[in-house]
Amino acid sequence: MLLELADVEVAYGAVTALRGIRLTVDAGEIVTLLGANGAGKTTTLRTISGLLRPRAGQVLLDGEPLSKIPAHQLVRRGVAHSPEGRRIFPAMSVRENLLMGAFHDRKHVARDLEHVFGLFPRLQERVSQAGGTLSGGEQQMLAIGRALMSRPRLLLLDEPSMGLAPLVVRTIFDVIAQINAEGVAVLLVEQNAAQALKIANRGYVLETGQVVLDGPSGDLLADDRVRQAYLGEDVAVPEHDLPHQLAK
Amino acid sequence: MSTTSATPATPSVAPTPPPSQPGGAAALGRAAAAALFSLAGLRQLGVCVLIGLTLALMTGPNGKAAEPLGAVRHAILAPRIVTYLIIAAVLWLLIALWPLARPLWSMGQAAARGPVTAVAQQRFAPLGLNLALLIVAIIMPMFFSNAAVTWMVDGVGIYALLALGLNVVIGYAGMLDLGYIAFFAIGAYTTAYFTSKTAISAHFPVSLNPFFVFPIAFVLAAVAGVLLGAPTLRLRGDYLAIVTLGFGEIIQLIANNSHWTNGPRGAFGVPHLSIHLLGINYSWKLDPKPYYYLLLAIIVLVMIAFGRLERSRIGRAWAAIREDEIAAEATGVPTLRLKLLAFAIGASVSGFAGVLFASKQFFNPQIFSLQASFLVVTIVIFGGMGNRLGVVVGSVVLQGLAFYLRDKVPATDRFIYFGAVVIVMMIFRPQGIVPSRRRKREISLAEHGVGHADSLGSAPTSESGAR
Numbered sequence: 001m002l003l004e005l006a007d008v009e010v011a012y013g014a015v016t017a018l019r020g021i022r023l024t025v026d027a028g029e030i031v032t033l034l035g036a037n038g039a040g041k042t043t044t045l046r047t048i049s050g051l052l053r054p055r056a057g058q059v060l061l062d063g064e065p066l067s068k069i070p071a072h073q074l075v076r077r078g079v080a081h082s083p084e085g086r087r088i089f090p091a092m093s094v095r096e097n098l099l100m101g102a103f104h105d106r107k108h109v110a111r112d113l114e115h116v117f118g119l120f121p122r123l124q125e126r127v128s129q130a131g132g133t134l135s136g137g138e139q140q141m142l143a144i145g146r147a148l149m150s151r152p153r154l155l156l157l158d159e160p161s162m163g164l165a166p167l168v169v170r171t172i173f174d175v176i177a178q179i180n181a182e183g184v185a186v187l188l189v190e191q192n193a194a195q196a197l198k199i200a201n202r203g204y205v206l207e208t209g210q211v212v213l214d215g216p217s218g219d220l221l222a223d224d225r226v227r228q229a230y231l232g233e234d235v236a237v238p239e240h241d242l243p244h245q246l247a248k
Numbered sequence: 249m250s251t252t253s254a255t256p257a258t259p260s261v262a263p264t265p266p267p268s269q270p271g272g273a274a275a276l277g278r279a280a281a282a283a284l285f286s287l288a289g290l291r292q293l294g295v296c297v298l299i300g301l302t303l304a305l306m307t308g309p310n311g312k313a314a315e316p317l318g319a320v321r322h323a324i325l326a327p328r329i330v331t332y333l334i335i336a337a338v339l340w341l342l343i344a345l346w347p348l349a350r351p352l353w354s355m356g357q358a359a360a361r362g363p364v365t366a367v368a369q370q371r372f373a374p375l376g377l378n379l380a381l382l383i384v385a386i387i388m389p390m391f392f393s394n395a396a397v398t399w400m401v402d403g404v405g406i407y408a409l410l411a412l413g414l415n416v417v418i419g420y421a422g423m424l425d426l427g428y429i430a431f432f433a434i435g436a437y438t439t440a441y442f443t444s445k446t447a448i449s450a451h452f453p454v455s456l457n458p459f460f461v462f463p464i465a466f467v468l469a470a471v472a473g474v475l476l477g478a479p480t481l482r483l484r485g486d487y488l489a490i491v492t493l494g495f496g497e498i499i500q501l502i503a504n505n506s507h508w509t510n511g512p513r514g515a516f517g518v519p520h521l522s523i524h525l526l527g528i529n530y531s532w533k534l535d536p537k538p539y540y541y542l543l544l545a546i547i548v549l550v551m552i553a554f555g556r557l558e559r560s561r562i563g564r565a566w567a568a569i570r571e572d573e574i575a576a577e578a579t580g581v582p583t584l585r586l587k588l589l590a591f592a593i594g595a596s597v598s599g600f601a602g603v604l605f606a607s608k609q610f611f612n613p614q615i616f617s618l619q620a621s622f623l624v625v626t627i628v629i630f631g632g633m634g635n636r637l638g639v640v641v642g643s644v645v646l647q648g649l650a651f652y653l654r655d656k657v658p659a660t661d662r663f664i665y666f667g668a669v670v671i672v673m674m675i676f677r678p679q680g681i682v683p684s685r686r687r688k689r690e691i692s693l694a695e696h697g698v699g700h701a702d703s704l705g706s707a708p709t710s711e712s713g714a715r
Binding site: 049051070073083087088096100101104130132133 | 564565567568572574576577578579580581582689
């Protein structure tokens with residue numbers, strides 16, 4: 001097992017954001033994390049990448065707890081985080097942004113740049129343009145490309161489809177599938193449940209800091225509550241019918 | 249709204265026709281009139297008149313206790329004001345018509361209007377220009393009086409060195425340090441402690457040549473920087489500024505109140521720098537010129553070293569921290585350690601400058617006041633954050649102004665004029681006299697609502713506008 005969250009609790013001061021999350025990602029899978037605003041998806045990713053520390057429970061990478069490891073060292077261990085809102089370096093060129101992704105290890109820079117440009121030819125066209133002047137879709141490509149420059153085993157993607165046109169979203173998701181096909185495990189946080197479940201192997205549904213549903217994508221796609229709450233379909237679900245761990 | 253005031257060159261008129269077109273003269277005249285009498289043009293006129301009035305005040309006579317408004321009356325309500333209004337008008341014409349003249353001047357060059365889109369390849373400052381400036385700096389003392397050269401050492405040179413060090417903290421790593429002069433004090437008192445048995449009450453058993461104190465002060469200041477930085481660098485922006493401000497005050501208070509430092513009396517008789525090596529015996533005495541050249545050599549070396557640092561991997565990591573600290577951490581930049589490094593490097597340069605200063609002249613705790621810290625920050629921002637040449641030029645201009653004003657206005661008033669000059673500068677050229685390319689880009693992008701300018705950049709308009 002590549003990544004495991006064992007009963008992770010995270011709090012911002014007095015406000016508890018995660019109430020005991022259990023979650024696993026195996027090597028080579030795509031796992032998606034669904035949920036409404038404020039459910040704790042971004043908090044989960046930030047906890048995994050070490051930007052936040054759990055109040056209780058543990059994050060384990062290759063079975064080893066990460067509690068003492070600072071965020072910047074996690075990159076060395078093969079975890080790359082493409083954060084919410086993309087957060088590219090606005091005044092740096094596309095090229096400089098990508099080089100920052102390879103900050104810890106510059107042995108393979110040339111080859112990795114080529115790889116990223118292969119995935120996103122648009123970035124190559126704009127290689128010397130300032131990151132902040134790219135379009136939203138291009139910035140998202142840059143954020144993913146920057147994360148890939150560290151040669152991750154696990155890629156954490158926080159809402160890559162946010163604010164993008166459907167056509168661009170499709171390009172991004174195609175590339176995510178392609179990255180995964182090259183052997184990189186992906187933990188994908190999304191509000192766009194339909195797209196996410198289409199490429200994911202498994203999924204978790206978060207609500208107010210807890211996993212309320214999990215299972216293979218197919219099962220989640222077929223689940224009435226998921227369809228109603230996240231796919232916007234009109235399905236009658238009784239209010240009280242919310243069993244946990246549906247897919248077991 | 250902030251964009252027009254920050255870049256007055258942006259014409260608020262309709263696209264100006266290229267002057268080379270047939271019938272260009274008439275069109276040019278119309279465009280000029282439109283530029284002058286647009287809202288932005290009139291606002292520029294207002295600012296220029298204010299500058300003229302300020303100049304009139306600065307050069308006018310002083311007030312007296314019996315006649316508090318005398319200065320205003322004799323400076324402004326006198327015929328001489330006409331001269332200054334003419335200066336203001338000329339300034340206005342230059343500023344308002346500059347956008348029209350620019351296409352002629354920089355034919356074919358992509359004018360940097362609006363957000364910069366293409367990032368030019370890193371270009372090194374032309375070597376020729378740097379050498380020319382160096383030659384000017386070398387021959388300059390020959391044309392000035394001893395008093396002026398003394399000021400070129402104590403005022404301009406020392407502060408240029410301090411600004412170069414603070415530039416690492418502010419310009420490269422993007423942290424606001426308002427207690428920077430404390431490290432200068434540490435360097436100076438370290439010198440007094442190690443080189444003389446009598447300068448201050450506390451002394452080292454053996455008196456060392458001041459040259460040996462350079463490495464000691466360098467290390468001690470860096471250690472002080474790390475000690476201050478380690479617990480506080482998690483803070484950002486205003487909070488860090490407040491903590492460093494407090495640190496500066498603490499150091500000054502200790503210097504002022506401890507009997508080891510001689511309290512407010514300060515340190516007397518720190519030996520001058522001297523070399524006794526391989527039969528060479530030379531010592532820096534009262535003549536300021538040798539100090540000037542020593543300082544010049546050190547400044548050039550520091551500039552070269554920091555230039556390399558800026559373009560190194562560490563320099564790029566600092567830029568990343570400045571632009572987005574969380575993203576930097578997430579891409580594997582050890583942000584805390586690198587911020588600490590910037591702090592330590594800045595501090596050690598300041599300590600270094602302290603040794604030079606102490607070995608040249610008498611000093612007391614008053615020199616290490618809050619005002620001195622602010623002055624260094626002002627020089628860095630005025631000269632151009634992140635640009636080494638810029639901060640040195642900033643020191644030359646601001647401290648040159650101080651020297652010019654020395655006999656003209658009371659010392660206590662000097663900062664009023666400083667303030668006026670800095671405000672004018674921030675209106676017309678917020679990026680500083682010689683801006684760093686990257687910094688300029690960050691400010692320009694932030695003004696157009698892209699990206700986060702750090703605590704020292706312009707306010708990101710998009711974020712404040714969204715609320």
